[in-house]
Amino acid sequence: MQLVFATNNLNKLKEVQALIPAHIKLLSLKDAGCFEDVPETQNTIEGNAIQKAEYIKNKYGYDCFADDTGLEVSALNGEPGVYSARYAGEQRNADDNTNKLLEALKNKDSRKAQFKTVIALQINNKQHTFTGICKGEITTTKHGKKGFGYDPVFKPNGYNQTFAEMDLSLKNSIGHRGKAIKLLINFLNS
Template sequence: MKILLATHNRDKEKELQKSLEETNVEICSLFDFPEIRDIEETGKTLLENSLLKARTVFNITGIPTIADDTGLEVDFLDGAPGVYSARYAGEKVSYQDNVNKLLLELDGVPYNKRTAKFRTVISYIDIKQELWTEGHIDGIISDNIRGDKGFGYDPVFFVPHIGKTFAELSSAQKNKISHRGIALQKLRKILINVLK
């Protein structure tokens, strides 16, 4: 069976493929369908955006589709950047631009008030059904960049019980505990039943 990953983000694609490699599915991505452009995320929630992307790509291709949306929710910022995490500093900006804006907004905020949550919603759609899972992890936004692995907000998302940021972890370590990894573990269990 073939499953299409509805993303133009190479980093997300790698994480999704790695997490699904033990299933007996052929994985393809939007890089295999250059005619499908970026899908505007108009939803007000991660679930709405995830389903929007999955439905759009499935309707175009007819291939069972997985899509996700991820948000960093910082308590001090009343849940921001949330659904705007990828474009927090503006459209078509770099990961570093988003991180810099976040660090600037938290400048001077004490450690105990820098609590945050990373959340991912992953949707799966085929001809018969729409399914979704969610994963989250709590952490703290560090006051400086630590580590050189990962992407996005990984260099500033500190996981207290590990004592490291996501960017200081190997991809295998991160995928075991991350929001996306947790959501993918749940999805993998669902897909095993769906693919029987």
């Protein structure tokens, strides 16, 4: 079986490749011949994942899956949410996004947050979605050099480290993307 993972984010690709079983050949967008930006114009995380998967299936003909992930912060009414990657602007700079988030939370009592990943799978002309959530809190400063995005400021419930301080295997076992990927893999194996 081969599937395209509809992402240009090499960090996401690396995380997912570590989880996918060997009998599933994972293709990148480049492998599928896709060199343009895949549209993400929906106003929900679910909508973006579905839009990306449908785009690759319709334009390139491959069975594929796409994910969209957002950080939802309680004190900010769920922001940055679907706009997590471009929270501080269209340049999609992780440091700028994280700094804006820390600034927005400076005078807030609650720092509760959750990462949410939705995976949309297009296979055999059917669509399926899988959701993974990891609850935690936003730290007051950045910690760690591993991971990407908001990982240096997200500490999952029950842990004393941020995602950026954790080994990839631990992050994958407890994190939002890992949970959604496990649901995807269970479905593909059934």
